[in-house]
Each structure stands twice: as C-alpha cells, then as structure tokens.
Amino acid sequence: MxxxxxxxxxxxxxxxxxxxxxxxxxxxxxxxxxxxxxxxxxxxxxxxxxxxxxxxxxxxxxxxxxxxxxxxxxxxxxxxxxxxxxxxxxxxxxxxxxxxxxxxxxxxxxxxxxxxxxxxxxxxxxxxxxxxxxxxxxxxxxxxxxxxxxxxxxxxxxxxxxxxxxxxxxxxxxxxxxxxxxxxxxxxxxxxxxxxxxxxxxxxxxxxxxxxxxxxxxxxxxxxxREAEKIFNESLKASEKEIVTTNSKHITSINKQKLFNTASPEYTLFYILKNFNFTPSTIEEIHNRLRFAQCGKTYLSKSHRLLIDRESIIIEPQTNFSECNRTYKIPETGVYKLNDKITLRLEIKKYKDKKDISILPNIATIDADKVVFPLILRTPQQGDWFTPFGMKGKKSVSDFLTDKKLTLFEKERQPLIEDANGNIIWLIGLRTDNRYRIKEDTKKLLYISHEDSQN
Known part of the structure; x- marks a missing residue:
C-alpha cells in the first residue's frame, strides 16, 4: 500500500x-x-x-x-x-x-x-x-x-x-x-x-x-x-417499546405474555435487563424461571431489584425501597414534610355530619378521640394485622394486600400509620381500621392527608 x-x-x-x-x-x-x-x-x-x-x-x-x-x-x-x-x-x-x-x-x-x-x-x-x-x-x-x-x-x-x-x-x-x-x-x-x-x-x-x-x-x-447488528437492535428497540412500560417512580414493567410473543424472548430479555446491570448468568436464570412459570422470585443487580410477578417482570431502583423503608414519628397534628416527595398533614376538626367524612383515597377521616399520639408512619412488618373498615374480624396486612393483588415490591413499600397503642389505623390509600370509624357519638375528626408528588 x-x-x-x-x-x-x-x-x-x-x-x-x-x-x-x-x-x-x-x-x-x-x-x-x-x-x-x-x-x-x-x-x-x-x-x-x-x-x-x-x-x-x-x-x-x-x-x-x-x-x-x-x-x-x-x-x-x-x-x-x-x-x-x-x-x-x-x-x-x-x-x-x-x-x-x-x-x-x-x-x-x-x-x-x-x-x-x-x-x-x-x-x-x-x-x-x-x-x-x-x-x-x-x-x-x-x-x-x-x-x-x-x-x-x-x-x-x-x-x-x-x-x-x-x-x-x-x-x-x-x-x-x-x-x-x-x-x-x-x-x-x-x-x-x-x-x-x-x-x-x-x-x-x-x-x-x-x-x-x-x-x-x-x-x-x-x-x-456490525451492519446486521443495526437491524437487530432496531428490532429489539421496537420489541422493547411494545412490551416495556416505566412509570414516574422509575418502576419498569415487562409484560410476560408479550415477551414470549417476540421472536427471541431470551435475547429480548437480555437486551432489556443489561441496561439495569443484571449479569448474563442472572438473566439466563430469570429466563429459565419464566419458562417454567415460576413466580415470586427476586433478583438484585448493583443498582436495581427485579421481581417475577404473575403477569409481568417488575424492575425498580434499589433506592426506591431504601427511601420508603424508613420510619417517621408524628408527635402531634400539623404539617410534616417527610422528604422531597411526601407530605403528611394532620388536623382535628369538630364532627358535624357525614359530609365531613372524606372519600378521597389519600385522606383518612377517623375518630380523633380514639387515636393516641404519637403516631408512627412505616411499612408493613411480619405479623401486622388490623380490622379493615366494614369488617368485624381482624385480618393480616399481608393477606389484605395480597387480596388487593399488590406485587411483593408494592407490599414492601405500602405505607401505614399506627398509633401509640401499636394499632394500625390506616393502610394509606387503601383502608382505615374499622375500630377507628366515625360513629353517631363521634365528636371530633382527625383528618390525615398523605400527599406523594410522584403519584
């Protein structure tokens, strides 16, 4: 030359x-x-x-x-x-x-x-x-x-x-x-x-x-x-767009049925999960569990955690769990800025009639005289139970959340509030405890508002 x-x-x-x-x-x-x-x-x-x-x-x-x-x-x-x-x-x-x-x-x-x-x-x-x-x-x-x-x-x-x-x-x-x-x-x-x-x-x-x-x-x-790879990657991108969704909390969901409808489920899964720092051997194990319809297994990468759920694969940053798995003490009524996303407001008002009872999922209205401060905001623990509003018998929190079809990750993140007696008074956004319900002889209401900017 x-x-x-x-x-x-x-x-x-x-x-x-x-x-x-x-x-x-x-x-x-x-x-x-x-x-x-x-x-x-x-x-x-x-x-x-x-x-x-x-x-x-x-x-x-x-x-x-x-x-x-x-x-x-x-x-x-x-x-x-x-x-x-x-x-x-x-x-x-x-x-x-x-x-x-x-x-x-x-x-x-x-x-x-x-x-x-x-x-x-x-x-x-x-x-x-x-x-x-x-x-x-x-x-x-x-x-x-x-x-x-x-x-x-x-x-x-x-x-x-x-x-x-x-x-x-x-x-x-x-x-x-x-x-x-x-x-x-x-x-x-x-x-x-x-x-x-x-x-x-x-x-x-x-x-x-x-x-x-x-x-x-x-x-x-x-x-x-390299030229073939360009075509290959375009196809994978199209498949990813079809089967993957990500919400405002950076939680990613892979539709299992749509994944298995792709030309190569295993390679499509590898293409998606490598971006979340999962190793090839871990991705292979995940794929094998999917083939045999095994659910409930979780996996960790250096940055994310993954759950094989019933109809989807759930991936979320590990920081999501660490941020929500904190305990906050609420000594009295007032406004509490718990972090840059969550604000808790507590206010006591005189009860007049049923119109005072909130029907919004992020606001609980309970009998103020039955609540003992300080309150604790936390996530579920093993052995937790409460009496769901409208029921007489007690029910484990885990079973209640399962009945609501929450994923394992959602159950771990579910916030709840308990009072100083250790009684759970509200599974936030889902159900209050029946023992704290408003009755005809209720005199004061405790309004608890849970505001999450990511929802």
Missing amino acids: EKDRFLNEIETFISNEKLIDKRKLYISALSGGADSVALLLSLKELGVNIEAAHCNFKLRDDESDRDEQFCIELCKKNGIKIHIIHFDTIEYAKLHKISIEMAARDLRYNYFEQLRHDIGAEGICIGHHREDSVETLLLNLIRGTGINGLTGIAPKNGYILRPMLSVSRKDIENFLNRQQQNFVTDSTNLVDDATRNKIRLNLMPIIRSINPSADKDIANTALRL
Whole structure:
C-alpha cells in the first residue's frame, strides 16, 4: 500500500464513519508506539487539527521515560502541542483492587476525557488498527458473547474515535518506513502473558497459516455483523417499546405474555435487563424461571431489584425501597414534610355530619378521640394485622394486600400509620381500621392527608 493509498484509506474510513470534522480540535493519543505515531502523522497530513496526549504510567522504569522523551521530540519536530501526565499506576491498582492493565486503562481514558473538556476538543483519536479489532472479536468469542461482541472494535464509542481500523499493522509499518519515521517498542507487548498477547503471538499465526488473509476476512465479517447488528437492535428497540412500560417512580414493567410473543424472548430479555446491570448468568436464570412459570422470585443487580410477578417482570431502583423503608414519628397534628416527595398533614376538626367524612383515597377521616399520639408512619412488618373498615374480624396486612393483588415490591413499600397503642389505623390509600370509624357519638375528626408528588 503506497503512502497516498494509506492516507486515502484512512480518509475514506473517516468519511464513511463520519468520525472527524476538520473544523474542530481533536486529541491524538500518543504512546510512542508504531500505531500511535502513524495515527498522529496521518491526522496531521490529512489536515486534522490535533494536539497529542501522552500518559507515563511509570511501569517500565527507564523505558517509560524514554517513551515520554520520544513523544516530546516527535511533537516538537512536527509542530504539534503535546500534553503529558504521570501516573502511579501500581498504587492506583492496589487502591481500587484491580489489575495493572485495568488500572492503566482507567487512568488513561479518564485523563483523556478530562483533557477533552479542558481544551474543548471534539473527540479523542486512538490508534487501534484492523488486527486489534480481530483480536477483540476472538477474545470475546473465546469468553462467550452475543452479536455485539462479534463486531470487533467500534469506530466510534462516545468521544473515542478510531480512524485506523481499516488498515493493518503491516500497512502502518510500511507507512512509517516510507516516512523514515522511527517509533518505540513496548517490551511487554512481546511477552506471552496477557490473554490478548496469547491471541496475538500464538493463535493468530496458526489462523494465518490456514488463511493468509484471515485478518482482513475476519474484519470484513465483523463489518457485516456490525451492519446486521443495526437491524437487530432496531428490532429489539421496537420489541422493547411494545412490551416495556416505566412509570414516574422509575418502576419498569415487562409484560410476560408479550415477551414470549417476540421472536427471541431470551435475547429480548437480555437486551432489556443489561441496561439495569443484571449479569448474563442472572438473566439466563430469570429466563429459565419464566419458562417454567415460576413466580415470586427476586433478583438484585448493583443498582436495581427485579421481581417475577404473575403477569409481568417488575424492575425498580434499589433506592426506591431504601427511601420508603424508613420510619417517621408524628408527635402531634400539623404539617410534616417527610422528604422531597411526601407530605403528611394532620388536623382535628369538630364532627358535624357525614359530609365531613372524606372519600378521597389519600385522606383518612377517623375518630380523633380514639387515636393516641404519637403516631408512627412505616411499612408493613411480619405479623401486622388490623380490622379493615366494614369488617368485624381482624385480618393480616399481608393477606389484605395480597387480596388487593399488590406485587411483593408494592407490599414492601405500602405505607401505614399506627398509633401509640401499636394499632394500625390506616393502610394509606387503601383502608382505615374499622375500630377507628366515625360513629353517631363521634365528636371530633382527625383528618390525615398523605400527599406523594410522584403519584
């Protein structure tokens, strides 16, 4: 591939993928290796407005300082501004209990994003090439993946741009040779230890012995899969819109019947639940329970909890439960702003006639003389019971809520009020206790209003 063909290939790829607007500023990640050097020089030759960014991870003693000095001199020679940062990568890895490789990646991309904000850059260009994308595909395949993992490295991921995915490592080296441009070599890339290096140094030579053009052919397959993925995702989005609803409290409901009417219930479920941080193995278990019509099971992700209910799958943020699972003491009548969503108002009035009795679900009207303060607002506990209005015998709160067809999550969140005697006087929004009902000899009414801004 001749010099102009190399640059034309990159320029065509940039145009096809709509990666760069030459009127704006971009960061070019520069390690000093062949890929990043070729990226820097190519973008410069193509007239892209760039500034370089180099990270010194302090992992290879003199080599790290050598690389830094090389990058400084390269940018000075080409009239390109360079930004340099030093990291204590080992200490960061220990602090966050992650691998050195993951620590370096986190530090690198976090710095690039901060720098992008600081200098007003439009994007961050990274020197990944065709073989990198092929290695990623194979790595995902070995670990197990869906269609997304078989598309290789994406040309654009947020502000991260990869203009060289259409060229090979050999193309890059030939370009640098024609430019008479040297580069530095990271000795760790030649050591057969990390999984990716095993693929690069051991597996790929075997694959190329079977098909010398395997890199290009696999990359073209990934490209076709990427196009197929667009159609695939559009179909999944349409299915999600049809079967998923979310209310003002961020509670999501998946209609089970509609889910099973989709072409692939399991993959549709995976597509939906991955956005709530559920792992593939957990999603598989959830799907298996759905197949056997098993209800009542709950699951937790790091951010949400899920319930398999009778006709739907319920998902809600874990904060929903923690916010409502608090106890509030109400010492006397008045207005209580319990949080930014809930207000409780209590007022005593003289009882005149039945017109004074509220029929609104969020207002309870009870005999004030039978209530003993302080009141407690809380959620149900095991063993709770009350006498529902209109009934003579007592009933467990759990059975009453089940009869009302509340889900397990709704039952856990259901607010109630009890008085100082430990008697439940109101299941808020549902039923007052019959022992506190208004009678002919009632003299004073206690109005309790429960206002929830999310309802």
